[in-house]
Amino acid sequence: MTTPAPALYWLSRDFRFSDNAALNAALGHGPVLVVFLLDRQTREQGAASRWRLQRALEVFDAGLKRRSGQGVMILRGEAEEVFPALVQLTGARMVHQNDWPSPQMRQAQSHLREALRSVAGELKLYTGHLLASPQRIRTGQGGAFRVFTPFARALRRAGADRPRPDAPRQFAAAEPPAEVHGLTVLPLSGLNLAPDLHRGAAVLERFALPAGEAAAFERLDQFFDRAGPYPEARDRPDIDACSGLSEHLALGEISPRSLWALASLRAEADSAPGPGGAAAAGVEKFLSEVIWREFAWHLLLEDPQLTSLPWRRDWSGFPWRGEGEDLQRWQRGETGIALVDAGLREMWVTGRMHNRVRMVVASWLTKHLLIDWRLGLRHFENCLTDWDPASNAMNWQWVAGCGPDASPFFRIFNPETQAAKFDPKGQYRARWLAGWQGGRTTPEAAAFLASLPSDWRVSAPWAGASGALLQSGRSRALEEYRRFKDSDADSPGAAAESERLNFLRDFI
Ligand SMILES: Cc1cc2nc3c(=O)[nH]c(=O)nc-3n(C[C@H](O)[C@H](O)[C@H](O)COP(=O)(O)OP(=O)(O)OC[C@H]3O[C@@H](n4cnc5c(N)ncnc54)[C@H](O)[C@@H]3O)c2cc1C
Structure with missing residues (x-):
């Protein structure tokens, strides 16, 4: 036979x-x-x-x-x-x-x-990496959406694709051939996909979340039980309020369609009169975040250069600063701005960073330091365990001001006000910054110090950023922006943009 x-x-x-x-x-x-x-x-x-x-x-x-x-x-x-x-x-x-x-x-x-x-x-x-095929989610004119809110509305209206039946519990698999002519077969035991991981696998391993499909479903289930406070608490890096599902989604350990189907069932069950109402609102908000991921992928499919070119192409000539000491300090979490440094250190040690802090850190790089968003994007790509080409690019462009739904360039995050609002007791900063405000060194901060390459010398006094420092960075960014827009004065919309900037200038 x-x-x-x-x-x-x-x-x-x-x-x-x-x-x-x-x-x-x-x-x-x-x-x-x-x-x-x-x-x-x-x-x-x-x-x-x-x-x-x-x-x-x-x-x-x-x-x-x-x-x-x-x-x-x-x-x-x-x-x-x-x-x-x-x-x-x-x-x-x-x-x-x-x-x-x-x-x-x-x-x-x-x-x-x-x-x-x-x-x-x-x-x-x-299909399976997305909630819905991009062909199904189109504008009235049949084009792709360029703005998030109508995109989200259309997706909710159209509904996510249904998950397919699961694979059988037992099935026949073929025995892999021992060799294939001219190609290298790699045994899984002894395989090391990341030999260039400078800080070492042991560092990431220590703070890693469990991997795999079963862990993804368990995490989702546990998240549903604590989803009530999510809409407000999701912005707080000092509180464990988010789902932590991004790695699972990035690697397809759970499909967004399964997640959507389970979350919709849960939101429905919780929205029955009774104490579940808050949980239902939490699950709803969670789903709208999942739609941001979807939006990012639809944008990438529409513009495959999203990771390397500004989505608003008229930003192509913006005079971003390049590599140098400022970038290096930022990468090492040595800017002297406590929330920024805490975030970069969290990412270095765990491969993760809280979403609110990602925005503050990216804003500091692109607005205060005026450094090219692509350099930040690449650093994130190298350090994140949940790296996702679409979400990373869309979010970097969003913060830098050249992306869809961009936060306008003159919206510059103030890291001190952000910290006061979202890390009010300083617990997040204390966790990641050894000796911050004279406190003890936490295991997380110690892990960061122990993981540094020998040629790094990291020290940063976090006395609190002075108003003058924040102001000077902000003024420089606005000046560059104005000059850039003036040089582009013939472009459509430039006059209105300039007027808007004049108006807003006093309020920033
Ligand atoms: C500069 C920058 C770079 C980013 N790079 C990545 C990246 O490489 N990979 C990645 O998965 N996310 C990225 N994000 C989005 C977001 O920070 C993470 O998805 C989130 O922190 C993951 O934590 P969570 O799973 O607990 O999120 P939750 O708050 O529990 O959200 C649930 C899910 O929704 C999706 N989601 C949430 N926020 C966003 C968002 N802003 N954009 C797109 N999807 C979102 C994620 O899939 C997430 O797992 C980036 C954000 C910024 C500002």
Whole structure:
């Protein structure tokens, strides 16, 4: 008896068995061979998110072994070389993949399609990384939305796509071939996707949240139980009020469709008269944050250069400052501004940073220091475990002033007022800044100091930023902005913009 040809499933950023359309489809075609690629796009992604990706891969591999007795086959190489070779070696015809619609993946898919043609193979793509297909969420004129509020309204009206049935608990998987001619097969044991993680895996490991699909569902469930205060408390970095689901979503350990379906059920149950009303409002607000993630992906699909060019192209000539000492100090959490430094240190040690602090930190870089948002974006990309190309780019552009729904350039976060409002007792700053206000050094702050590369010398007195310092940065930013707008005086809207700036100037 001959063994049936396997169906190939390309595991990429979808480390889950639930709502996994590509895996389910592959299972309908024969024993499945699950393949993960250490390809260029993965090698070039930031170190912390690669480290987190490996944890996702390990948990998924264990789940696959439990269900099928086989593990994930890991190969070093590009899809266009690996899959045609596997097609020829195994007799498989189709490669099934849940789409991860980043520009790099789009390019890899197009090269793969071309290469598969010569071996009579085919790439089949399935949805699951987004709530809804961008074709379904269009303006009245059929275009893509450029503003968040109408986008969110349209998405709520159209509804999210339904999750697909889960993969069976037990299924047949193909035994991975021991070797594939000309390609390197990598055993999972001993694999290190992030050898360049300067601060070391041990630092991230210490503060890591549990990885994997089961952890994602458990975290979501626990979040529902404490969602009541979320609408207000989500802005407080000193309180654990947010869901902590971003890593799971970035790696597809839970699909946004499953999350949406469960959250909608929960909001419905909680909105019945009784004490659940606050929880329902919390879940609703949480869903609107998830729509921000969706908006970011729809924008990236519409403008694949969102990560490298200003979304408002008329910002192309803005005279941003480049690399140098100011950038380095910012990266090291050594600006002397307590909330900014605390955030950057939190990210260095944990791979995470609270959303409110991300905004303050990004505003300090792009407005006070006038440094190019792309340099901040790259630092985040390297340090975040929840790195997501769309959310990272949209948010950096939003803060810098050149993105959609941008906070206007003259809206400059004052880190001291932000700190007073959102970290009123200083608990967040005390956690991350050793010796802040004469307090004891917390384990978190000690972990930061212990993790520093030997050539870093970090010290920053946090006496509180003087009004003069804040004012001078703000004035410089506004001056640059005015000069830039004046040099662009012929552009449509420039006169109105200039008038608006004059009007607002006194109020900032
Ligand atoms: C400069 C900057 C860079 C960012 N880079 C990333 C990134 O690389 N990856 C990433 O996942 N998020 C990014 N964000 C968005 C946001 O900070 C994180 O999603 C959030 O802090 C994750 O924590 P949480 O899961 O507890 O969020 P919750 O408050 O529990 O929100 C639930 C989910 O909604 C989504 N969400 C929440 N806020 C936003 C937002 N502003 N934009 C897009 N989606 C949002 C996330 O998927 C999140 O998991 C960035 C924000 C800023 C200001």
